[in-house]
Amino acid sequence: MGFIVGLAYNLKKDCPRSDTEVEDADAEFEEQVTVDRIAKALRAGGHRVVKIPYRPGLLSRLQRLNVDIVFNIAEGWEGRCREAIVPAVLDSLGIPYTGSDPLTLAVCLDKAVTKAIVSASGIPTPWCAKVNSMDELENLGTDSLTYPLFVKPAYEGSSKGVRGSSKVVDYQGLRDMVSWITTAYMQPALIEAFLPGREFTVGIVGNRDITVFPIMEVRPMVETQPESFVYCYDTKHNNMEEFLCPAPVTDELADAILDVAVKSYRALECRDLARVDVRLDGAGVPNFLEINPLPGLSTVSLFPVTAMASGLSFEDLIEKILEVAATRANIAERTAVQAQQVIAGQRHRTVSVRR
Ligand SMILES: Nc1ncnc2c1ncn2[C@@H]1O[C@H](COP(=O)(O)OP(=O)(O)OP(=O)(O)O)[C@@H](O)[C@H]1O
Ligand SMILES: [Mg+2]
The missing domain is CATH 3.30.1490 (Dna Ligase; domain 1)
Incomplete structure (x- = not known):
């Protein structure tokens, strides 16, 4: 048997948006298919999954559920601390979860605060x-x-x-x-x-020991002046970029990119997983652009694609994230009998004692 895993997420269809909002207002939230795919991967790893959409009543639901760990991809709806909300609730209830703690998630959503920390650590950033x-x-x-x-x-x-x-x-x-x-x-x-050079992204999993996935280069599909390429809403929606993973770089450049990525991950005290965006300046020096401690996990997201380039399947990646989080939190998997007792307890709306 494995864990009883709560899967916390924000669905696009639940996004509280009005007609006056911008076209990309719900861009960071999940499609149901992404949530279902992660749930399926967790079940394939032998875990029981309880879906926990980000909705009013989340706190009392978490109090009742008695999950062992939460696989957290919830972004929250609003404000620069939105990604910290679910982890803060989970911390207050003593429930372990995958990914960074509230402080790191809040810091990393504010790019200026993030860059102040990164810069103070001697990592180049514009x-x-x-x-x-x-x-x-x-x-x-x-x-x-x-x-x-x-x-x-x-x-x-x-x-x-x-x-x-x-x-x-x-x-x-x-x-x-x-x-x-x-x-x-x-x-x-x-x-x-503005950084005029080539652009890369680096996926990282782990804590004390980390795994760095192959570097991915993001570049324009149609050869334009490198200065004019920006990986953005317009290019994403018109499929104007291509992704090369592993990136065609010299060993020297690869080392320099990885140095920026890993040092940033450490400086920001990321846990379990993150994706770091790096771009070259006019002198060809890799600079930190930004970090995503809750990287997208959809079929088209860059983080799982870099993991797959290292030979991991999507299921392997999800299991690995869960495993590094469980090891960090020092929790052990349940036996089938224990899991059954918990589930029976929930059916009768009683909360059995968490281990
Ligand atoms: N200072 C810069 N110089 C050149 N290009 C930049 C700069 N900042 C951002 N960009 C371009 O804009 C893109 C999006 O910027 P950034 O990564 O900060 O935004 P994001 O919305 O957080 O990204 P993500 O989609 O990875 O979450 C970058 O991938 C890069 O192409
Ligand atoms: Mg980015």
Whole structure:
């Protein structure tokens, strides 16, 4: 027998969005098919699965369920601490879960805070400034800015608020993007030095001992000027990029990319899994762009694709994530009899004692 696993997630169809919201408002949330696929992989590993959609009543449901561990892919709905909410609830109930703790998840969703930590650890990352309003933009001392710059929402993922127009070459373009982000996404805009070089992403699993999956390069399908390539909402929806895994890089470049990825994972105290985005600057030096401690696990997500390039199946990957989390949390699998007792207890709405 294995574990009784709670699977926590946010479904796109439950996303509280209004017609006035941007087209990518629900981009980070899951399709039912992704949840079902993870559940199937967990069952294939010998575990019982209880689906826990992110909805009102989550806390009392978790209190009642008596799961051994939660496989957490829940993103929360709103705010820069949204990804920290489920782990914080689980911590308060003493229930182990896969992935990073609330602090790391909240930090990593705010790209400026993340970069401050990464930069303090001596990892190269482009210059940035976070502005909340047009007034703050004026106060930046705009004459001193060096173009091109890149403008994106400070607290998003899944390419939300990133478009071809995110690369700006003058003050007018900068103003337009800051105005759009602060209004449409109702959060600060992150202004970054534009990195003109090749782009890579690195999947990592583990804690004290880590496994780094083969480096993936993301590049434009149609050969354009490298400066103009941005992996964003527009390119994703028009299939304009290709993914090479393992990336065609020299050993020296591979080492430098992995150094950035692994040092960032450690500096941000990530647990169990994460995907790190890296891009080369004008001198060919790998820079940290951002980290995803809750990387997508859909069929088209980059993290499982890098895992598969290392020879793991999707089922192997899900089992590995669960295994490293269970080892870290020091929990043991149940016997079939124990599992049956718990399930019988739940049927009678009594909560048996957690081990
Ligand atoms: N400073 C930069 N210079 C050049 N390109 C950038 C820069 N910042 C972001 N980009 C481009 O925009 C893309 C999306 O940016 P970023 O990875 O920060 O957003 P995200 O929405 O968190 O991504 P993900 O889809 O990985 O969650 C990057 O993959 C890269 O192509
Ligand atoms: Mg990214």
